[in-house]
Amino acid sequence: SQQGEEDPQALSIQEGENATMNCSYKTSINNLQWYRQNSGRGLVHLILIRSNEREKHSGRLRVTLDTSKKSSSLLITASRAADTASYFCATARNSGNTPLVFGKGTRLSVIA
Amino acid sequence: GAVVSQHPSWVICKSGTSVKIECRSLDFQATTMFWYRQFPKQSLMLMATSNEGSKATYEQGVEKDKFLINHASLTLSTLTVTSAHPEDSSFYICSARDKGLAGALAKNIQYFGAGTRLSVL
Numbered sequence: 001s002q003q004g005e006e007d008p009q010a011l012s013i014q015e016g017e018n019a020t021m022n023c024s025y026k027t028s029i030n031n032l033q034w035y036r037q038n039s040g041r042g043l044v045h046l047i048l049i050r051s052n053e054r055e056k057h058s059g060r061l062r063v064t065l066d067t068s069k070k071s072s073s074l075l076i077t078a079s080r081a082a083d084t085a086s087y088f089c090a091t092a093r094n095s096g097n098t099p100l101v102f103g104k105g106t107r108l109s110v111i112a
Numbered sequence: 113g114a115v116v117s118q119h120p121s122w123v124i125c126k127s128g129t130s131v132k133i134e135c136r137s138l139d140f141q142a143t144t145m146f147w148y149r150q151f152p153k154q155s156l157m158l159m160a161t162s163n164e165g166s167k168a169t170y171e172q173g174v175e176k177d178k179f180l181i182n183h184a185s186l187t188l189s190t191l192t193v194t195s196a197h198p199e200d201s202s203f204y205i206c207s208a209r210d211k212g213l214a215g216a217l218a219k220n221i222q223y224f225g226a227g228t229r230l231s232v233l
Contacts, residue, residue, distance in 0.1 A: 042226045098220075100220075
């Protein structure tokens, strides 16, 4: 069953603006990951944040995690048209060999 | 590194025929691969976990006789949609974990194939 819920479901911004996507989940987790999917393609892993971490950066990406609220956010700064894609959060209850549970995703459109 | 190849990328078949989809890890070994189904503008629904050398673990509601999974080697898993019907039309995506990576968290990252779009007429 789907655990994560992203909002907004769709987001349209101008190039250069920042894009913020949120994800909520229901059960306890070991880590939370964000993936990106271009239309009709597979997913690409972006960033992983552990349950004992609160914030993580990777290039133009910033991820926060609030385990008390069971929520995470993904911020993409200085967005580019090439950032247009769907973004999914995925949670894992345990480390290692457990399936990921994906949220419903946010469809981001960056207009040049 | 960490490339997963999925083939075919697109298949059209007649109702009643079977379709096999291959998922290969090209530069790493994967004891575990996952098969997902995705409807347009929706999220990924896990169908089954494919374990090398053993039977696949299917999610609730997924017919194991309908979706046959074989994981005969550390680099190949196949999904066969048997007696396909129009309602089986969907986007199927596989993913794999790299067993050689150090650290349980690193092993938790999944590498995805590009997906297979199945259209059943």
